[in-house]
Amino acid sequence: MSATRYAIGLGLRRGWTEFLLSLRSPQDQGFYLFTAVGTLVFLWFNRDNELEGTGLMYPTWALPSILGALLAFGVVIGPAFALAMEREDGTLLRHKALPHGMQGYVTGQLTYHSLSLLPSLLTILVPSFLLFDDLMHQGAAGWLTVAWVVVLGLLATLPLGMVIGSLVPSTQKVGTWGMLPVMLLTAISGIFFPIQALWGWVQAVAQVFPTYWIGLGLRSAFLPDSAVTLELGDSWRTGATVLVLGAWAVAGALVTPRVLRRMARRQSGSQVEAAREASLQWVR
Amino acid sequence: MSSDYSGEPVISVSGLRMAYGTRDILTGVDFEVRQGEVVCLLGPNGAGKTTTIEILEGFRLPSGGDVRVLGEDPATAGDAWRARVGVVLQSWRDHGRWTPRMLLGSLGGYFVPYSTPERTRPYDVDELLHTVGLDEHADRKIATLSGGQRRRLDVAVGIIGRPELLFLDEPTAGFDPQARRDFHELVHRLSDLEGTSILLTTHDLAEAEKLADRILILTNGRIVADGSADELTRQVAGTAEVRWACGPERFVHPTDDVVGFVRRLVEQQGDELTDLEVRKATLEDTYLAMVQRFEAGHGAAPVLEEVPR
Numbered sequence: 001m002s003a004t005r006y007a008i009g010l011g012l013r014r015g016w017t018e019f020l021l022s023l024r025s026p027q028d029q030g031f032y033l034f035t036a037v038g039t040l041v042f043l044w045f046n047r048d049n050e051l052e053g054t055g056l057m058y059p060t061w062a063l064p065s066i067l068g069a070l071l072a073f074g075v076v077i078g079p080a081f082a083l084a085m086e087r088e089d090g091t092l093l094r095h096k097a098l099p100h101g102m103q104g105y106v107t108g109q110l111t112y113h114s115l116s117l118l119p120s121l122l123t124i125l126v127p128s129f130l131l132f133d134d135l136m137h138q139g140a141a142g143w144l145t146v147a148w149v150v151v152l153g154l155l156a157t158l159p160l161g162m163v164i165g166s167l168v169p170s171t172q173k174v175g176t177w178g179m180l181p182v183m184l185l186t187a188i189s190g191i192f193f194p195i196q197a198l199w200g201w202v203q204a205v206a207q208v209f210p211t212y213w214i215g216l217g218l219r220s221a222f223l224p225d226s227a228v229t230l231e232l233g234d235s236w237r238t239g240a241t242v243l244v245l246g247a248w249a250v251a252g253a254l255v256t257p258r259v260l261r262r263m264a265r266r267q268s269g270s271q272v273e274a275a276r277e278a279s280l281q282w283v284r
Numbered sequence: 285m286s287s288d289y290s291g292e293p294v295i296s297v298s299g300l301r302m303a304y305g306t307r308d309i310l311t312g313v314d315f316e317v318r319q320g321e322v323v324c325l326l327g328p329n330g331a332g333k334t335t336t337i338e339i340l341e342g343f344r345l346p347s348g349g350d351v352r353v354l355g356e357d358p359a360t361a362g363d364a365w366r367a368r369v370g371v372v373l374q375s376w377r378d379h380g381r382w383t384p385r386m387l388l389g390s391l392g393g394y395f396v397p398y399s400t401p402e403r404t405r406p407y408d409v410d411e412l413l414h415t416v417g418l419d420e421h422a423d424r425k426i427a428t429l430s431g432g433q434r435r436r437l438d439v440a441v442g443i444i445g446r447p448e449l450l451f452l453d454e455p456t457a458g459f460d461p462q463a464r465r466d467f468h469e470l471v472h473r474l475s476d477l478e479g480t481s482i483l484l485t486t487h488d489l490a491e492a493e494k495l496a497d498r499i500l501i502l503t504n505g506r507i508v509a510d511g512s513a514d515e516l517t518r519q520v521a522g523t524a525e526v527r528w529a530c531g532p533e534r535f536v537h538p539t540d541d542v543v544g545f546v547r548r549l550v551e552q553q554g555d556e557l558t559d560l561e562v563r564k565a566t567l568e569d570t571y572l573a574m575v576q577r578f579e580a581g582h583g584a585a586p587v588l589e590e591v592p593r
Contacts, residue, residue, distance in 0.1 A: 017390070089375060089377045090374075091375070093375065094441065099363035099364065099366040
C-alpha cells in the first residue's frame with residue numbers, strides 16, 4: 001500500500017522535526033544537561049572507590065550500567081509521557097482525522113524517541129571519557145556490542161513506553177504507573193551496585209525485565225574479561241541477553257499495535273475537551 | 285446560494301440513537317445533508333450536538349440507527365473515506381514548538397496519495413495560510429499565537445485536504461468580531477467555490493442565520509425543527525410583535541398579520557396612539573420557543589401551537 005508507505009515516510013520526517021525542535025528547546029537542553037551533570041558528579045565522587053577484589057574503579061564499572069539504565073528509563077518514560085500528553089492536547093486526534101494519520105504518528109514517536117537517546121547518552125559518554133581512564137576495555141568489538149545492545153534494548157523497551165502512555169488515565173498518572181515502577185526496577189537491576197547484593201527473589205524479579213539485561217550487555221561491552229566474576233554465574237550470558245531482550249521486543253511488536261488501536265479508537269474531541277477542562281482546574 | 289443540490293445526500297441519518305450507560309443522549313435523530321449545503325445544528329448544551337458530529341466523523345460508535353456519510357458508514361469507513369472528510373478540531377496546546385507552516389506542510393502530506401486531477405490535494409500551504417489570514421504568523425511558534433489565530437490554524441488544518449464534507453464544532457467560539465466575519469467569508473467561499481458541504485454547530489444564532497442554508501434544532505435527543513431560518517420563524521405562531529402606547533398605557537400583541545393589525549389599530553385608536561413599534565420575531569425567539577416547548581417534556585414531534593408570551 002503506497003499510502004501507508006507514504007505515511008511512514010511522513011512519520012519519519014515528523015520524528016526528525018520533533019528531534020531538531022527538541023535540540024533547540026532550552027527546556028530539553030536543560031534536561032540533558034541536568035542528567036549529565038548529575039551522573040558525572042556521582043561518578044566523580046566515587047572515582048577513587050575500587051570494587052573489592054577486581055582492581056576495577058567504580059566509574060569504570062558503573063558507567064555502562066548507568067548508560068543502560070538511562071536508555072531503559074528514557075525510552076519508557078519518554079514515550080509514556082509524550083503519548084499521555086498528546087492524547088490530551090489533541091496531537092493524536094489531529095492524526096486520527098487524517099488518512100493513515102495514526103501510522104504516521106506512531107512512526108514519528110518511535111523515530112523521535114530513538115533519536116533522543118543520542119544526546120542523552122552522548123552527553124554522558126563524551127565527558128566521561130575525558131574525566132576517567134580505562135573505560136573501554138574491549139576495543140572495536142566492544143563498540144559493536146554497544147551498538148547491538150542499544151538497538152535491541154530500544155526495541156525491547158520502546159513498546160513498553162507506548163503501552164504505558166496508551167493505558168494511563170491521564171498525564172499526571174504517568175508518575176504513578178510509569179515513573180515509579182521503572183525507578184524501582186532500576187534500583188534492583190544492578191545499576192548502582194552489583195545485583196548479588198540483593199535477595200534471591202529480587203534478583204529473579206529483576207531478571208524478568210529488560211533493564212538488567214541492557215546493563216549486563218553494556219558491561220560486557222565495556223569491562224575487561226576479569227570483571228565477569230561480579231556477574232551472576234560468572235558469565236556475561238550473551239545468549240540469554242539476546243533471548244530476553246528479543247522476547248520483549250517480539251511481545252512488544254505484537255501487543256503494542258493492538259493497544260494503540262484500542263486507544264486511538266477511543267480518542268475523540270470530547271475527550272480532549274474534558275482533559276482541557278481538567279487541566280484548567282489543575283491550574284486554578 | 286444555489287438550491288440545486290444534486291445526487292445522493294452527503295449525510296443521511298435515520299433513527300440514530302446514543303446512550304451512555306442508562307443515559308439517553310440521542311433518542312432517534314433523522315436528517316439529511318445534501319451536496320453543497322451548509323447546515324447548522326443548533327441546540328442547548330448537552331443536547332447531543334457534539335456527540336452527533338463525532339458519530340458522523342467516525343470518532344464515536346452509535347448505540348443504534350443508520351448513518352451514511354459520503355456513502356459509507358463512518359464507523360467502518362477506511363482511509364480513502366477519511367481523505368474526503370475535513371474535521372476542524374478544538375485542540376488547545378498541541379504542536380507548541382512547531383510553526384503553522386511546518387504543521388500544515390506535515391499534516392497536508394497525508395492527502396497527497398489521494399489527490400485526483402479533479403480535486404488536487406492538499407491545498408498549497410502558502411495559499412491556505414493566506415486564506416485563513418495567517419501569512420504574517422506563518423513562521424511563529426504555535427505556542428505564541430493568540431486564541432483567535434490558533435482557531436484559524438485549526439480551521440486551516442481542517443480544510444488542508446480540500447474536503448468534500450467539512451465538520452465544524454463551534455468554530456467561532458472565542459473569536460473577536462473581525463475574526464468571526466473573516467471566518468464567515470471563508471465558509472461562504474468554501475461552499476460557493478469548492479462546493480464543500482458543511483455541517484457546523486454553534487451557539488451563535490446570528491451566525492447560524494447568516495451561514496446556514498438550513499437549520500436543524502436538536503433538543504431532548506432528537507431533531508425538533510428542520511428548515512431555513514425563515515421557515516422556522518414561520519413555524520412559531522406570532523411572527524411579529526406589535527407594541528403600542530396610548531398615552532401612559534403600553535400594549536403588546538403578537539400577530540401574523542402585521543399590516544392588517546396595524547391598520548385596525550390606527551382606525552380604532554386614531555389620535556390616541558402615541559407610540560407604535562413592530563418587531564419581527566428573530567431566529568432567537570423561534571429557537572427559544574421551540575427549545576422551551578420540547579424541554580418542557582411534551583411533544584414527540586414538532587406540534588405547532590400558540591406560544592404564550
